[in-house]
Amino acid sequence: MKFCTAALLIFCYAAAAQAAPKADLWSVWQANNPASTQTIDHGVWNDFLQTYLRTNEPDGINRVAYANVPAAAQAALAADVNRLEAVRIDDYAPAEQRAYWMDLYNEETVLLILQHMPVKSILDINLGGGGLFARGPWDAKLLTIEGRPVSLNDIEHRIIRPIWPSPLNHYGLNCASLGCPNLLPQAFTGANFFRLLAINARDYINNPAHVSVGPNGLRVSNIYIWYQADFGGSDQGVIDHLMQYAAPGLKQQLAGIHSISNHQYDWHLNIGS
Secondary structure, eight states, rough: OOEEEEEGHHHHHHHHHHHHHOOOOOGGOOOOTTTTOOOOOOOHHHHHHHHHEEEOOOTTOOOOOOGOOOOOOOOOHHHHHHHTTTGGGGGOOOHHHHHHHHHHOOOOOOOOHHOOOOOOOBSSSSOOOOOGGSSSSSSOOEEEEEEEEEEEEEEIIIHHHHHSEEEGGGOOOEEEEEEEOOOOOSSOOOOTHHHHHHHHHHHHHHHHEEEETTTTEEEEEEEETGGGGGGGGHHHHHHHHHHHOOOHHHHHHHHHOOOOEEEEEEOOOOOOO
């Protein structure tokens, strides 16, 4: 686990700010059909989550039983990713598109872990990157959609974040790590993603592994540092965001705080049994 103490605070902030990818619009993916009522089938991914995702863990972090996934289920997941790559996504309405990109990101991430097991962290999958993410698969062009090579970083930082700017986006993408917002036990759809993102935001913010107030002040997940621009652009902006989803006890603690004291992120694999 990477933990930033008060003594290392300036270093950790500087490293995070330098390394975090910025939202950089890939404009071709803005094309959509607002009149479309078509939906995209995420049944294979939904069934996988229902079967292999372990919820109700004591620490509140959902885990994938990677070791229990048979070859046939992995092959079905790979075939489903291939099917999604063939979707003509600009034929769909924006809400359906947003759910598609989130599910594709998460499904491809889980597939990557399965293909590279055993690993202790997604950082062990060295497919290229930069800055803080020099290790990991995020910049590799793993997908081809409408004839264009697409990476996980493209999905997050060039499509989802700039096209649908919202802090809630960060609760929809899972990087197979304990420090990340939970992988949810059902697929996103155009009809449910707003509700599910709000649920995941509440669960993440109210888990002391990610947000806590103690004698040394407010400690938060590095997500709120790496992407502070999406959470109001300042410590106070982050705190205001946390207050929106905090349970009464945490909200009371946050009320008198105006700065972040330290931050951490756990890159250990979200592996369950």
